[in-house]
Amino acid sequence: MSATAEALADLDPREFDSEEFQRDPFPIYKRLRDFHPIYHDRFHNRWIISRYWDVDAVFQDSDGFDRAVYKPDGPYEFGSRHVFGPNILEYGNSGEHRRLRNMVAGQFVGQKLVDFLPMVDQISQEVIAKFIDAGECELVTQFSSQVPIRVISNMLGLPREDEDTFVEWYKLLIAGLGFGGEHMARGIEARNEMWDYIDPMIKERSKNPGEDLLSRICVAEFDGKRMTPEEVKGFVALLLAAGGDTTDKAIANMWYHMLYTRPDQREDVVQNPALWDDVFTEMMRFDPVVHTQFRHTTREIEMHDHVIPERAGIILYLAAGNRDDRVFKNPDTFDIFRDDLHMGRENRSGRYKDGKPGHLGFGIGQHFCMGYAMARQESAIACTRLMEAVKNVRPKIADHPGITSPSIDSGGFRSPAELWLEFDRP
Amino acid sequence: MKIKIDYEKCFKSGECYYNHPELFRMGDDGFPVAVVDEVDAEIDAEMLRHARQALEVCPSEAISLEE
Numbered sequence: 001m002s003a004t005a006e007a008l009a010d011l012d013p014r015e016f017d018s019e020e021f022q023r024d025p026f027p028i029y030k031r032l033r034d035f036h037p038i039y040h041d042r043f044h045n046r047w048i049i050s051r052y053w054d055v056d057a058v059f060q061d062s063d064g065f066d067r068a069v070y071k072p073d074g075p076y077e078f079g080s081r082h083v084f085g086p087n088i089l090e091y092g093n094s095g096e097h098r099r100l101r102n103m104v105a106g107q108f109v110g111q112k113l114v115d116f117l118p119m120v121d122q123i124s125q126e127v128i129a130k131f132i133d134a135g136e137c138e139l140v141t142q143f144s145s146q147v148p149i150r151v152i153s154n155m156l157g158l159p160r161e162d163e164d165t166f167v168e169w170y171k172l173l174i175a176g177l178g179f180g181g182e183h184m185a186r187g188i189e190a191r192n193e194m195w196d197y198i199d200p201m202i203k204e205r206s207k208n209p210g211e212d213l214l215s216r217i218c219v220a221e222f223d224g225k226r227m228t229p230e231e232v233k234g235f236v237a238l239l240l241a242a243g244g245d246t247t248d249k250a251i252a253n254m255w256y257h258m259l260y261t262r263p264d265q266r267e268d269v270v271q272n273p274a275l276w277d278d279v280f281t282e283m284m285r286f287d288p289v290v291h292t293q294f295r296h297t298t299r300e301i302e303m304h305d306h307v308i309p310e311r312a313g314i315i316l317y318l319a320a321g322n323r324d325d326r327v328f329k330n331p332d333t334f335d336i337f338r339d340d341l342h343m344g345r346e347n348r349s350g351r352y353k354d355g356k357p358g359h360l361g362f363g364i365g366q367h368f369c370m371g372y373a374m375a376r377q378e379s380a381i382a383c384t385r386l387m388e389a390v391k392n393v394r395p396k397i398a399d400h401p402g403i404t405s406p407s408i409d410s411g412g413f414r415s416p417a418e419l420w421l422e423f424d425r426p
Numbered sequence: 427m428k429i430k431i432d433y434e435k436c437f438k439s440g441e442c443y444y445n446h447p448e449l450f451r452m453g454d455d456g457f458p459v460a461v462v463d464e465v466d467a468e469i470d471a472e473m474l475r476h477a478r479q480a481l482e483v484c485p486s487e488a489i490s491l492e493e
Binding site: 062095098101102105106109110222347348349351352353365366368370373 | 451
């Protein structure tokens, strides 16, 4: 090895805790892929997997790798340390997970999704109307953090006059996921307020269900069993994070790339709004909202001349796999016209008829994102409506610090902190 | 009409059970299981329409309808 290669190969695990890594993890991802396809991080007590086909293989092997979190002395106490309370993700690969998933997965795809889309359209336009006369907006606070939560609130069939309160709870809950006891306390407080608010609704709709999502979740049965009220509440909270926060950040990231990364391709999208769909796909490859997934080995696993012991913590760097030059040409270039990525809708298998590899941003297999179809459609509709409304749109500030995340290794969602747009007044 | 799943072709995309939980569910191993084996085209035209949609969305072409 040359001296430079040796320096690159020599990875100090404390680099994962650096601010530089949260801002731009891609150089480290490349070093991992090239020199340490399996990296045993002794400092954080975990194993890191970063190449595309290795991440894929772990996702596909649900016998060898489990999603559930365990304490050293036994199963994890569900919901105990989480702002969101007990939720479906924590049930790992168990029958419980399958039961809950089977009950709700059908609510966000197919005809049921199609039925929700006019409402997404309407809410996007309502939110846009509030700032369009100003000739400028800060996209994160005024648009991307507004639309998805209002959509979920409507899907759940909450009264429209409570929407603003719901958005407030959402912001506190999400802040509670970050670091610091104070944020967490306020997040849990907001969660409890929200649960007190929603509790009577759960009771009422379990008895007299309507067509709304909350009713459907309350009465959905699998093997003759309904969800408990606690599970319903945990699911509502999960919807806010997994369905709200991620879509919020997806929309912000898509606009960031159109404003700063590829202004040339922005012109193509202005001409043909159908391309927002491809902006979504390429964003999910290039720098997706979620970079990491966690697994535990259920038995000893051999990979790339390493033996990973049983019950070892595994981090999958989805975003590292997405930049693997063994799979994608010019992986560090954002390009909505790339011909080596499956551009259409994703599916659970990660396998496609066109033979092209898909992005890893939704995961693959048993825990494949349940809201995959919804996220894509909602983001594309919201972005399309906004782009139609803002004529001659441009960045208000020439330099942007870029996309970042609170903490990649604790599953922090990536997005720009602020995104100022300037446009011609209507 | 009988709904058939070819488990040799199926690669567990989940499209059938995610899009049509009224017809399929996820089995223990991630493979789909038909909840309804048979659709009477005369009586339930809507269900038949759903079954045809499932056949269409399946990326592995593993679902078929038989008389």
